[in-house]
Amino acid sequence: MEEGLIIKGYGGFYFVRSGKETWRCRGRGRLRRDGSLLVGDRVLFTKIDSKEGLIEAILPRKNSIQRPPVANVDQMILVVSLAQPEPDLKLLNRTLVLGEMEKLEILICFNKVDLVAREKAESLEEIYRKAGYRTLLTSALEKIGVTELYRSLAAERRISVLAGPSGAGKSTLLNTIDPGLSLATGEISPKLKRGRHTTRYVQLLPIGNGYVADTPGFSNLELPSIKRTELAHYFPEIREYAGKCRFLDCLHIDEPDCEVKNALKRGIISNIRYQDYQRFLGEIIDKERMY
């Protein structure tokens, strides 16, 4: 048996990559069942001939995410455009919470840096750097920051998911990194004010020695049900101070001797991030009341 990686699922077939070649496979037995195999799964398969094969077993999964459905994800790269469309920080902060919950490494890519003043780009980047995230300023058009992006995608066996709003430039960035991919990119439709995404199924694209899934853009996300005291864990900069508050169950709203509020007052925690922490906390509390 050979070891391989499922890079695409389509029409009941799974496309398994091993070395530099790909086999079109079916799952054996219960692996035939819909949903038992995911893109990103590492599998053992037998070759029937030079093109077809049969998947015999899945190797243990490190994790799996739902949107897009991919297993063994190492890294989430969030692409946000600095203009056209304007950055939606609420959506970014929300997506970051989800990435934190999945324990993914996160890289935030502020794209279209060619469209804005350097200071605007850098002040936004600063907010997220201070929060503890790796960030990158890029322009797919002027090829700024793309070498760094390539490096972070190309590491051996690394699986990355490229996420972010429609029109942020995800496909254009990937095409700039590897013109051979020729992914369809959408001009922003003036009527819908958003880009078009023509990819209909998830697939992993090889970049250097790693793989990346380009995913359709999204415009809203619901936070999964978590306890109100848990939310702070998913804001790295709040998590850092939360343990030092007077009360163990401090929600960092108006409790006395709250170290999070102190860090906010001293400007260590940014207002933009804290306001969204408050907003999400409100949503979680509203949800709890519904049950």
Ligand SMILES: Nc1nc2c(ncn2[C@@H]2O[C@H](COP(=O)(O)OP(=O)(O)OP(=O)(O)O)[C@@H](O)[C@H]2O)c(=O)[nH]1
């Ligand atoms: N000025 C400028 N325009 C860019 C840049 N990157 C992408 N664009 C443009 O932004 C538009 C949307 O780019 P896409 O790559 O299709 O965006 P996407 O994130 O893949 O969007 P969806 O497929 O809808 O999720 C296209 O018209 C691109 O030419 C950039 O760095 N600078």
Ligand SMILES: [Zn+2]
């Ligand atoms: Zn507190």
